[in-house]
Amino acid sequence: MVSMLENSKKTSFEKVTIKEIAELAGVSRTTVSRVLSGSDFVNKNTRDRVLEIIEEKEYKPSIIAQSLRTNRTRTIGLVLADIENPFYSRVAKGVIDAAEAKNYNVILCNSNNDINLEERDIRTLTERGVDGFLLTTVELKMKTIENLRDKGFPFMLIDCKLDIPGVNYVVNDDYYGAELATEYLINLGHKKIFFLGNRKLLSLRERFRGFKDTLKRYEINNTGNFVPTKFIKTGGIYDIEGIIRYLLSRQENITAIFAGNDYLAVKSIEAINNNGLKVPEDISVIGYDNIKISSMIKVPLTTIRQPKYLLGKLAAEQLLEILENKSDKKARRVILRPELVTRQSCRRIGIQKLEERRC
Amino acid sequence: MVSMLENSKKTSFEKVTIKEIAELAGVSRTTVSRVLSGSDFVNKNTRDRVLEIIEEKEYKPSIIAQSLRTNRTRTIGLVLADIENPFYSRVAKGVIDAAEAKNYNVILCNSNNDINLEERDIRTLTERGVDGFLLTTVELKMKTIENLRDKGFPFMLIDCKLDIPGVNYVVNDDYYGAELATEYLINLGHKKIFFLGNRKLLSLRERFRGFKDTLKRYEINNTGNFVPTKFIKTGGIYDIEGIIRYLLSRQENITAIFAGNDYLAVKSIEAINNNGLKVPEDISVIGYDNIKISSMIKVPLTTIRQPKYLLGKLAAEQLLEILENKSDKKARRVILRPELVTRQSCRRIGIQKLEERRC
DNA sequence: TAATTTATTGGAATCGATAACAATAAATAT
């Protein structure tokens, strides 16, 4: 009764500490701590009494104080290249779910595809005392990563295959995915295929490699896949309209575009339409990522599906394993396989070119 | 030189503490702390010496220790209803940007539109010691909010207009937005309009109010806007296909659907198409939110645009102001105005009904 | 009965910072 009265008087946010619990239970803080940490050697009666008071007072140990003492925060950092990009937000969901399942929290940074912000975010996170972090980097500096590794700070890369010792990652097999896409186009009869994408970005570099190698394997000569720099705006953003106009004007009879990601694909289709041509009738377009909108646009997009949720989930799980088990130095590298999703943005081209059908 | 040698020997992650800095500089920890906290009363020579050593040792104060002592973590929590929903991820970006601008970090929780997870998240965040948090709640329990308020824990609601004393929010004016949408449809000649959306959700409730009131204002009788429960799956998810089939079968000559959000609108259009009808020829559909895909789908969606980034940014800024300035108890309620975005999913219906054109 | 284990508990140091208060030396006023 008295305690209820006291409670109702309490207006501002006051915290119960372990000291109070100890006093109320007539034991030492040590004992309360023991009760808290599960089972050590505490007498059953004592334990019950302490637990009762803990419950009554709704005592929760201060995570901050615990962190200071134990040097673990049960927090991991997540550096997202772009939270608004559905690819990354799905990855983030996987990360958050995996973290929460193990009673960890996630501090989120958004690097905005900016390598400088990315480094700032990494610094912020380490200073803030996260136990480890996950990095979805898009154009990473080798030095930064090596530095992190050498400091012994636990981290994993997401969707960034960097094969240097002591660096772990969970990635989609971009090379294989690009093979899938390219083979698909080739089987539809395409030979003049343009690869659209910023090859500075790690995953796009892999996709481009897969593309090139596949063409070679089929003995198809393909030249000039370079986007003139004048179409690349600050921050590596492409002027898709400009690129498409340029491609069409080159009169090279390009029959297909392999867009490095679905965003580029969607924009390309728009641009192609704006130039009076149609997809897939005049030009086939294949994307990469299978983001949600790719099935919803005017011409549902043929693309490569990547396990995104899994990417985040596995990465987080691997990181947490490392954290729970600091000694083990074994390499943790997971490579996930993408799949082809055929929709309607690519069509077969054959010996006789079908006449354009107009509605 | 010696120190460099030492550094290169250091393999694991070792932290420099204020104590070491103090010893190296030949001053007390207090003095170092003073230097750190900007300008107190420290002799310029001393300060310079300390700063030099801080720089040399790359010393960063432990945020955990600071937090414990000062009872401030420079961390805010963000409970997102669904990080994968582009609406919320844009909001999140606004929040993160505003927080980082003031040197705060964001701990992200994803409540998955689940009210139980939401409460768990709130608990997690308060226990973790965030300074305050932002809540994008979708179906909140009044009790939870009142409880938080009574405990004096700083928080703000995002896009959830809850007018009880001591509760602050930044919201879009859903009522007004719904007025805009409804008026637009009415001006196009629609009278039989169906409102599609879960009216348990706060913002949808507001939209429905705006919808109803506008119809009344135009003296239009509208009945039966209730979705039969059999089409509502667990978690409040709608079986849109079922609903649309049901609507069409009712033979009530519905000419327009006001979808409570763009997702519902997009799905509705798909469902309508699947039933052999066309948008907007047979049925007009207006959405709400103006998410990215709404302009990219087959029939670009007419919808209501909401300032999403601003929503998050302002909410975070308000919260931080509260945190920096604990004494001020003034109400912080911001109401943002949405706008109509006309695209192609609605058409005028007139006296003579145009014959269906087929391609 | 004395000696040794075992079970249970508490004291005090510690994690890395901040802050109230005290202390000293130098500068100024009387």
Place this chain on the structure above:
DNA sequence: ATATTTATTGTTATCGATTCCAATAAATTA
């Protein structure tokens, strides 16, 4: 020359937990 201010710095307690080590009481063994 003495008293009082001012500038600068240090001492120590504290935030809220954990943990090493010691202490006590009870139980067991010799």
